[in-house]
Amino acid sequence: MTADQPRAFIRPYRFVAVGIVVALLIGVLTVRLWDLQVVQGPHYRSLAEDNRLLRLPVAADRGIIVDRSGKILVRNIPGFAVSVVPVDLPKAREAEVALGLAQLIGRDPSEVLKAITEQRARNPYEPAKISTKPISRDIALLLAERAELYPGVRIDAESVREYVEGPLYSPIIGYTGPITQDELSAKQDLGYLPTDQIGRTGLEWEYEQYLRGQYGWREIERDASQREVKTLAQTPSQPGGNVVLTIDDRLQHLLANELNAGVTSDAFTQAVAIAMNPQTGEILAMVSTPAYDNNMFVRGITQTELDALNKDDRHPLVNKAVGEIYPPGSTFKMVTALSALTAGTATRNTVVNVSSSSITVSGTSFFDWRVHGPLNLVDGYAHSSDIYFYTLAGGSPMSSSVQGVGPDNIAKYGRMLGFGAPTGIDLPGEAAGIMPDPAWKQATFDEPWSIGNTYQEAIGQGYVAVTPLQLLNAYASVANGGTLYVPHLLKEVDDAQGNAIMTKQPEVLRKLAMSPDDLRTLREGARKVVTSNHAPMPNAKLWIAGKTGTAEFGLSSGKDSAGRNKLGFHNWFVSFLPQHDNTDPTAQIAMVVFTFDSSRGLCETCLNPAIAISQRVYEAYVLGDPATKARLTPP
Amino acid sequence: MSARSISLPRAASPLHDRPTFRRLDLVDPYLLIATLLLMAYGLVTTYSTSYEDVAAGDPVQFILRGAIFTFLGIVTMVAVAYFDYAWFGTFAPLLYLATLGLLVLVLVIGHNVLGGQRWITIAGQKFQVSEFAKVLMIVVLAKYFADRHDKIGSPLVLAGALVLLGPAFALVYRQPDLGTSLVFVVIFFGMAYLAGARPWQLASLVAIGLGAFPLIWGLLQGYQKSRLTAFLNPYADPQGAGWNIIQSLIAIGSGQATGKGLTAGTQSPLGYLPIAESDFVFAGLAEDLGFLGAVILFALYVVLLVATLRIGFRSRDPFGTFIAAGVFSMLAFQLVVNVGMAMSLMPVTGIPLPFISHGGSSLLSVCMALGILQSVSMRRDASRLRS
CATH class of the missing domain: 3.90.1310.10 (Penicillin-binding protein 2a (Domain 2))
Incomplete structure (x- = not known):
């Protein structure tokens, strides 16, 4: 090859051609780049941020x-x-x-x-x-x-x-x-x-x-x-x-220990106890037994455990203080009495001579638990005479001078005292209970109201059904002189530093349209329930006033889920403790104890276990702590 | 075609009338400047995209490695340029055998990385043999075409070139390294075209290739197929085959006009951008430096490519011209494919972007190629000055 030789191996057009091809390709890349970075740049920027930011x-x-x-x-x-x-x-x-x-x-x-x-x-x-x-x-x-x-x-x-x-x-x-x-x-x-x-x-x-x-x-x-x-x-x-x-853990334990001991000793199979301050509606204790261990839900409850709880006929998942309804028995005589007093069909001096242990109306006999003789309202209440309250509610052939107050009035004042409607406590699942009247019976059963219904209602049997909390709240309103509060469990909400960010104030549901004297009469009667030894409290150290109740409902045969005998007798004791041994509306504590289903023999249910439990708890709670004593029973 | 034409070297008679150091005025300045700037740009990109690289650990390690290889690259380039490139022609058969030997060796003792057996270790450093094989193949093909440039129109010449190419292509494909084997094919076509092969012959080869496409497709591994087709719709499998492409698009797009700034990108350091140091290095660059930075890269490449073509155009002999043709084809193809796949315009084939991708083998082999080009440039007057 020499310098003169034409450079035939160079093909200029081809050089130009590949140059153009590559230039075009780079041009395409540049256009695409422009589209990605400038046109769609903001979109991709946000995608990149989404990628890395969380x-x-x-x-x-x-x-x-x-x-x-x-x-x-x-x-x-x-x-x-x-x-x-x-x-x-x-x-x-x-x-x-x-x-x-x-x-x-x-x-x-x-x-x-x-x-x-x-x-x-x-x-x-x-x-x-x-x-x-x-x-x-x-x-x-x-x-x-x-x-x-x-x-x-x-x-x-x-x-x-x-x-x-x-x-x-x-x-x-x-x-x-x-x-x-x-x-x-x-x-x-x-x-x-x-x-x-x-x-x-x-x-x-x-x-x-x-x-x-x-x-x-x-x-x-x-x-x-x-x-x-x-x-x-x-x-x-x-x-x-x-x-x-508002719960006082000491009182909660006192009540729970009593109820659990009662269940353990077969005195009863289920129980509820509630204590509250009648002056504010604060709940001081609320025990419902048997209950469940809520930690099971934290660690993950198994289906077997859940099934067992759901199938248990003692309803451990239900807070029976508010979620179950029971006949109030004789504790309801307070409502009958207040209805008659307020409606004016009776006074504290209205006397009924209970000369027989039964009365017969329209061919049906209605019984009392003994022959009481002549009773005024306070004594009738203190001795819990059924015939006295039959008469007060519906009249009686034996005491034609006494006019019955009638079921509509009982329902009216019963509702005033909070029955038949939720109390509004700060808990879910509260039952309304049943406060029946003739219209209710007609609507529910399509049957007319009978005198027998009136009699049964007068002593807290039949259709009337209450939650333990309703009953306690009604008694609390009598104990405080006529104010029905909304019961509550919340005292306050504190922030992490302990400063209250919300404080619960007492909330009045209603003032009872009842005379203070009549309410005092009931407090007197409630105290006499104890002093007359109807609710015996041996060696009483405190002046507890209250009312017993025994309700019969449910089966008296078979066994419950815990294998205990069913016996459809249930006992109440609803009570309050005035600050001094008088009938003034000063009580700082009221309490209801409800024991369900004795599983022992019937005669043993004659002894209402709720009375002794109440006495022991009051005495332990009030006397066991000087500050509590000074607050509840000041000298 | 005689056996001689393949096996015997042309007489090694480069006649120098002046020593190399007196030829420095013939160094191609555009090629040199573009080369050095691209090397610097590569270091900047390495610094920027591997900064705070949580996955890989110490970022200094990458930059240091990059700097060392850049230095070695410059040394290589100078050393290669010092010698008359005609010597490569003289020893072309040996180089060819060495190429095949190395490619066989890598299959036998190579390291397996990411499913491909591509690396051998020499003196503690891993080398990707196929990178060097590309450059050596350019020299071998250039020599082959140069010896037959006057009968280049013959289909036999083209067939002979294919016979030369075949074993190297097969060995690289066998690794498997689909991307690099495609580079061999493109080098072949580019050189054949610029050497003057008949366009209809080349077109026939392309037609045969396309005809055989279903056959070749059937031979591909499943992962290769999904990688090749993912760019058509990366969002069809955003968590799988499309992931790389989507992340690459996000990186590029999020760079916007001027970029997030050096080391400010997130896609690459946080590991969203896969193979961010090689296959998808362009995406990291575009994220940090934006449209502006990418266009600067393109501009440097345009200077490099034009200078390469010019050296080929001014070469004293067909051997130099065809070397330039091969280097041009290789660089242009790698740029277009690497950038194109990062922008989801082309299948993902795993081809590094020369200068910008990390990796000593790529840089050293390119420096070797550019050194040969400078040697061609420095001796373009040899025939004129020969007395």
Whole structure:
């Protein structure tokens, strides 16, 4: 090759051609780049932010619950929860991961898989909580360390509810549980998340708004394997308010010990006791037995356990103080008496001569428990004469001078005293009870009211049915001189520093349209129930006034779920303690004790166990603590 | 075609009338400047995208490695440019055998990374043999075409070139490294075209290739197929085959006009961008430096490519011209495919972006190629000055 030789191996057009082709290709790349970065840039910028930024809720500690003196009844203890973020879990590995998780946390694999797939359909970016109960630290560490085996699985520290006294307070405190889809859609504006626990029943439900607190938020940067790189911004969570109850834990224990001892000794099979301050409506104690251990719901109740609770005919899941209704028996004679006094058909001096142990009206005999002789209203009440109150309610052939007050009036004043309607206590599941009248019977049974109905109602049998709380509240209104309060368990709500952010004020349901003298007559009668030895209180150290009641209903054969004999006799003692031994409306404490189903012989039910329980509890509570004594019975 | 034409070297008789150091005025300044700027740009990109790399640990390690290889690259380039490129022609058969030997070796003792057996370790460093094989293949093909440039229109010449290419292509494809084997094909077509092969012959080869496409497709592994088709609709499987492409698009788009700033990108350091140091390095660059930064990269490449073509155009002999044609084809193809796949315009084939992708083998092999080009440039007057 020489310098002169034409450079035939150079093909200029081809050089130009490849240059143009490559230039065109680079041009296409540039146009595409322009489209991506300049035209669609903002869109992709936000996608990049979505990639790396995650707004994580910072859980707020649920408020604790304490009694009136600050004793802790519910607190939080640390635990771990397992969640799955479906978008980070490849679908192909879903079943395998679900199986692994299920084995570790002790759940059915198909349930775990269902929870994941449902969350994937709902919102795959949000975590679905998989653990239904707190998991152990070991399992939490295992899951956290083997993240590659469990893609999309998150371990979060969570605080777990601990119900310190379990069954003692479960009827009033209730428990929390996972929020349902319906609740979530209804409460989304309040900031609930799908993984939230929410108060399911009891005070946990009632005061959810105070207890739950407010989520804080933490914005984190995460890498592609979902590991947190750093926190970019955060707002702290606000812990829930601490709920201070009006409950006095000492009194609660005194009552519960008595009731549990009674059940243990077969004196009765179920029982309710409530104590309140008649001057305010504050509930000082509320025991319903048998109850359940609400900690079972925290650690994850099994279906077997739940079935057992649901099938138990003693209804352990029901707070029987407010959720069940019973005939009030003779305790209802107060209503009959107040109706007659207020309607003007009787005075405290209205005398009925109970010269026989039965009266016969329209061919039917109605019995008293003994021949009392002549009784005025106070004595009739004190000795609990059935014929006296038949006469007061419906008249009687034996005492033609006494005009019966009639069922409509009894219903009217019964309702005034709070029967037939919920008291409005700050608890869910309160029953209304039944305050019957002729119209009610016609509407319910399509039958006319009979004189027998009037008689039965007069002594708290028949259709009338009350909750123990209604009965106590009615007596409390008599004890305080005529004010019916809304009973309440909440004293105040404190913030984390202990400052009250809400204080419950006494709430008057109504003033009784009854004369103070008539109410005093009833207080006198109630005191005489004890002093006349109708409700015997040997060596009484306090001036307790009250009324006994024995109601017959239900079966007297067969056995209940605990294997005890059923006997349809149930005893009441509803009482109050004035500050001094007089009939002034000064009582600072009122109490109802209800014992259900003696499982012993019938004669033993003649001794109403509720009376002795009440006496012992009053004396232990009032005399066992100088400050309580000074407050309830000042010198 | 005689056996001689393949096996025997042309007489090694580059006649120098002046020593290399007196030829420095013939160094192509545009090629040199573009090369150095691209090297610097590569270091900047490495610094910017591996900063705070949580997955990989120490970012300094990457930058240090990059700097060392850049230095070695410059040394390589200078050393190669120092010698008359005709020597490569002289030893072309040996180079060819060495290429095949290395490719066989890597299949036998290579390291398996990400499903491909592509690396061998020399002195503690991992080398990707196919990168060097590309450059060596360019030299071999250039020599082959140069020796037959006067009968380039013959289908036999083209067939002979294919015979040369075949084993290397097959060995790289066998690794498997689909991307690099495609680079071999493009180098072949680019060189054949610029060397003057008949367009209808080349078109026939393309037609045969397309006809055989279903056959080739059937031979592909499942993961290769899904990778190749994912770009058509990455959102069909956003968590799987489409993930890389989507994350790449997000990285590029989110860079917007001027970028997030050096080290300010998130897609690459946080690990969203897969293979961010090689296949998808462009996305990290575009995220941090934006449209502006990407266009600067394109501009530098345009200078590099034009300078490469110009060296080929001014070469004293067909060997130099065809070397330039091969290097041009390789660089242009790798740029277009790497950037195109990052922007979801092309299938993901795993081809590095020269200078910008991390990796010593890629940089050293490109430096070797550019050194040869400078050697071609520096000796473009050899025939004129020969007495």
